[in-house]
Amino acid sequence: xxxxxxxxxxxxxxxxxxxxxxxxxxxxxxxxxxxxxxxxxxxxxxxxxxxxxxxxxxxxxxxxxxxxxxxxxxxxxxxxxxxxxxxxxxxxxxxxxxxxxxxxxxxxxxxxxxxxxxxxxxxxxxxxxxxxxxxxxxxxxxxxxxxxxxxxxxxxxxxxxxxxxxxxxxxxxxxxxxxxxxxxxxxxxxxxxxxxxxxxxxxxxxxxxxxxxxxxxxxxxxxxxxxxxxxxxxxxxxxxxxxxxxxxxxxxxxxxxxxxxxxxxxxxxxxxxxxxxxxxxxx
Numbered sequence: 001x002x003x004x005x006x007x008x009x010x011x012x013x014x015x016x017x018x019x020x021x022x023x024x025x026x027x028x029x030x031x032x033x034x035x036x037x038x039x040x041x042x043x044x045x046x047x048x049x050x051x052x053x054x055x056x057x058x059x060x061x062x063x064x065x066x067x068x069x070x071x072x073x074x075x076x077x078x079x080x081x082x083x084x085x086x087x088x089x090x091x092x093x094x095x096x097x098x099x100x101x102x103x104x105x106x107x108x109x110x111x112x113x114x115x116x117x118x119x120x121x122x123x124x125x126x127x128x129x130x131x132x133x134x135x136x137x138x139x140x141x142x143x144x145x146x147x148x149x150x151x152x153x154x155x156x157x158x159x160x161x162x163x164x165x166x167x168x169x170x171x172x173x174x175x176x177x178x179x180x181x182x183x184x185x186x187x188x189x190x191x192x193x194x195x196x197x198x199x200x201x202x203x204x205x206x207x208x209x210x211x212x213x214x215x216x217x218x219x220x221x222x223x224x225x226x227x228x229x230x231x232x233x234x235x236x237x238x239x240x241x242x243x244x245x246x247x248x249x250x251x252x253x254x255x256x257x258x259x260x261x262x263x264x265x266x267x268x269x270x271x272x273x274x275x276x277x278x279x280x281x282x283x
Contacts, residue, residue: 022258024059024275029268031261039271040070046248048213050234052225052269053252056281060252061118063273064222067250068122072129075218079126080209082201082223083112083119084135086164092135096127110140114283122222134212136221138165138204147197154200166203171240172196178232202227206237213245225251229268254279 028034043049051067053060071077084092091108094100100108102120112119126133142165145153154168162168173179174195182198183190205223213219227233229251238247251269254277255262261274 022276023279024063024273025258025261027261027265027272027274029266029270029272031263031266034271040067042270043067043248043250044071044075044218045246046218047215047246048209048219048238049221049248049250050228050269051220051222051250052228053222054254054275055118055224056114056283057252057254057275057279058118058282059273059275059279061121061282063250063252065121065125068125068220071218071220072125072131076214076216077129078132078134078212078214078217078219079122080134080136080205080212080219080221081119081122082137082205082221082227083115084133085110085137085139086135086204086208087139089135092123092133096123096131096133098127117282119222132212134208136205136208138201143197143201146200147191147193150193151196151200164204165200166207166237170200170203171237172199173236176232176236178226178230198233202233203237206234206241209234210238210242225253225268231267231269 026034026036026039051064053064068077068079088109091100091105095102095105105111123133125131142154142157142161151169151172154162154165157165174192179195179198182195186194205221205227209219209221221234223234228235228249231249235247235249238245249269250271250273251265252273252275253262253265253268254275255265256277258274258276261272265272265274
C-alpha cells in the first residue's frame with residue numbers, strides 16, 4: 001500500500017511540476033483543452049483567419065509563424081497585418097519582391113518598434129515563399145483625426161487619401177460589447193470619438209482583407225487580440241460584407257495559471273492560446 005501511495009505521489013508531483021513549466025495551453029472557446037494538431041485541422045478548413053495577438057508576447061509571435069508555416073504546406077496563403085498601414089503597401093510590396101532592402105523598407109515604411117523581433121519573420125516568410133503580404137490598417141494620422149473630430153472629419157480627405165481607408169460612410173454599432181468596454185476601461189479618458197477611432201481601424205482592416213482575399217486561398221491576418229475578440233471588431237465588419245466566408249479566430253490571453261482557462265476568457269475566439277503570465281516580453 002505504501003508503494004502504491006508513493007507512486008501516486010510521484011505521479012502527482014510530476015504532473016504539478018509539468019503544469020508549472022508549461023508556457024502555454026490551447027483551448028477552445030468553451031475552455032476545453034485542444035491539441036495543436038486538432039486546431040490546425042480546423043483552421044485548414046477556413047477561408048479567413050484572424051490571429052489576435054498580445055503585441056509583446058513571444059508565444060503569440062512564435063505561434064503565428066508556426067501556424068503560417070504549417071498551413072503553407074497545404075494551402076495557398078495570403079498574409080496581412082494591422083502592423084502595416086495601407087499607404088505603406090508599395091514599399092512592403094517592393095521588399096517582399098526583393099526590390100528593396102530591409103534598411104530601405106525601414107526608411108520608407110512606418111515599421112513598429114518591435115518589427116525586427118516580432119514581425120520580420122512573417123514578412124520574410126512571405127518573401128521566401130512568394131506570398132502576398134497586405135498592409136491593412138488605416139494610416140494612424142487618420143485614426144487620430146477621427147479621435148479628435150469624429151467620422152465627419154474624413155469627408156474632407158482627398159480621393160487618394162480615401163483610398164487608404166474603408167469606404168465612407170462606414171457602418172457603426174456603438175453598442176458592441178467590446179466598444180462599450182473601451183469607454184469603461186478608459187474612464188475619464190474615454191469618449192465616443194475614441195470608440196469611433198477603433199471602429200475605423202476595424203472597418204479598414206476588414207476592407208483590405210476582403211479586397212485582397214481570393215477563393216481557394218486562406219487569408220491569415222495578424223492583429224491585436226482586441227480587434228477580433230468575442231467575434232466583434234474586424235470580424236463584425238467582415239460579416240457585414242461577406243457572411244458567406246468561413247472565418248476562424250484565434251486569441252491570446254495571459255494567466256498566472258494556464259492549467260485551466262479563466263471564465264472571463266471564454267468565447268474570445270475559436271481557439272485561445274493561454275500563456276503563462278511569467279513569460280518574458282519582447283519589449
